[in-house]
Amino acid sequence: MTLLPQVPGFTVRPALLEDAASWARYACLPEVKEHTSSTAMTVDDVKAEIQRTLAGEPNTPIRFVLVSPASELVIATVGFHTISAVSGTAEIAYDVAPSHWGLGIATAACRAAARWGFEAKAWHRIQATTVLPNVRSQRVLERCGFKREGLVRNFRLVRGQPTDYWMYSVIPGEVQRGPHD
Ligand SMILES: CC(C)(COP(=O)(O)OP(=O)(O)OC[C@H]1O[C@@H](n2cnc3c(N)ncnc32)[C@H](O)[C@@H]1OP(=O)(O)O)[C@@H](O)C(=O)NCCC(=O)NCCS
Secondary structure (H helix, E strand, O other): OOOOOOOOOOEEEEOOHHHHHHHHHHHOOHHHHOOOOOOOOOHHHHHHHHHHOOOOOOOOOEEEEEEOOOOOOEEEEEEEEEEEOOOOEEEEEEEEOHHHOOOOHHHHHHHHHHHHHHHHOOOOEEEEEEEOOOHHHHHHHHHHOOEEEEEEEEEEEEOOEEEEEEEEEEOOOOOOOOOOO
16 A cells, blocks of 8 residues: 655655645745635645644545655645545645746646555545646646546635636546656
């Protein structure tokens, strides 16, 4: 069993409350939130997000941080919310510090986390949703083997505005292998 997702070049582990400041350093930037429903403004908002992952219930969200061994800073996160232990399904989410965009980190993290979800959690479906303009994220998903299923209308509030999303999913056996798999 794969105990943690493996992303070459990073230490990957579950987020701790102590990671809040390091994650907030980029998670609260406008360009990171632009294409998401995130409302995080402060370190405390990010801490609350991490706190929700610590509840220990079957459907509790999961968040992994990718820490640079050199700087000990959180460079990216990947995790799951909207988990249904009964159905064996979850929704993946990820972000990367803008200073590290375009290096393949989201692709590697998404791929590793999806494989972990199927191997360690035995899920049957991992879904992903993106707002229509988030083409960068859509390309990440497609590189990882996710398939676009369709448009879900008014799916989430994005800063108060009901917003349409593309729905993607991947099922066991479909995750695209990466160069290190
Ligand atoms: C969307 C987001 C996660 C993408 O992160 P990223 O690490 O820059 O993504 P990647 O580097 O894996 O892919 C982006 C580009 O890098 C390129 N790339 C460079 N080296 C690569 C490698 N070794 N492997 C894969 N792609 C690589 C890809 O070709 C890709 O280019 P393309 O989109 O033109 O095809 C990031 O922009 C982000 O955090 N956005 C804000 C939060 C967000 O939108 N989250 C997702 C919500 S659905």
